[in-house]
Amino acid sequence: MSQYFGPLKDYVNSLxxxxxxxxxxxxxxxxxxxxxxxxxxxxxxxxTIQEHDSDAPNEIRELGILLLRGDLVxxxxxxxxxxxxxxxxxxxxGDTIGSTKHV
Numbered sequence: 412m413s414q415y416f417g418p419l420k421d422y423v424n425s426l427x428x429x430x431x432x433x434x435x436x437x438x439x440x441x442x443x444x445x446x447x448x449x450x451x452x453x454x455x456x457x458x459t460i461q462e463h464d465s466d467a468p469n470e471i472r473e474l475g476i477l478l479l480r481g482d483l484v485x486x487x488x489x490x491x492x493x494x495x496x497x498x499x500x501x502x503x504x505g506d507t508i509g510s511t512k513h514v
Contacts, residue, residue, distance in 0.1 A: 419444050422489050427452070429479065429487040434508035436460070438490060439477060448481030463504045471500065485511055 422441050429437045429450065436459075439452030455477040459470040 419448070419487070426490040426492055426495075427487050428490050430485045430508060431479070431483045432485045432511045433483065434510055436508070437474070437477065437479070439474075442476075445481075448484050450477075450479040450481070450484065450487070452477045452479065458500060460500075460503055460505050462507060465504070469501050469503065 419441070423443065425441055426438065427441045429452075431437065435457055437452065437455055437457050439455030442451040442453050444450055453476050455474040457470075457472045457474055459472070461467050461469055
């Protein structure tokens with residue numbers, strides 16, 4: 412990947428959370444980024460939060476190393492690890508994040 416000098420370069424080696432254009436929530440350590448916002452994450456997890464009226468449990472899937480294409484990145488930001496550790500993610504319920512892609 413080519414070297415990138417945008418604002419995300421400051422978050423290399425930091426824990427980040429990414430919401431993708433198809434509504435997935437990913438979290439991992441940012442290893443590299445390029446000028447097209449392609450991301451390489453390590454120790455990546457995907458969280459699936461169930462809706463308020465669902466009895467299904469939330470899911471956390473370990474994905475490991477992940478190359479995420481830049482055109483799938485909707486938003487990303489650094490995770491406050493202390494605050495994140497205080498959240499019981501298995502008890503969180505919420506509305507589904509819909510796709511932002513228009514076909």
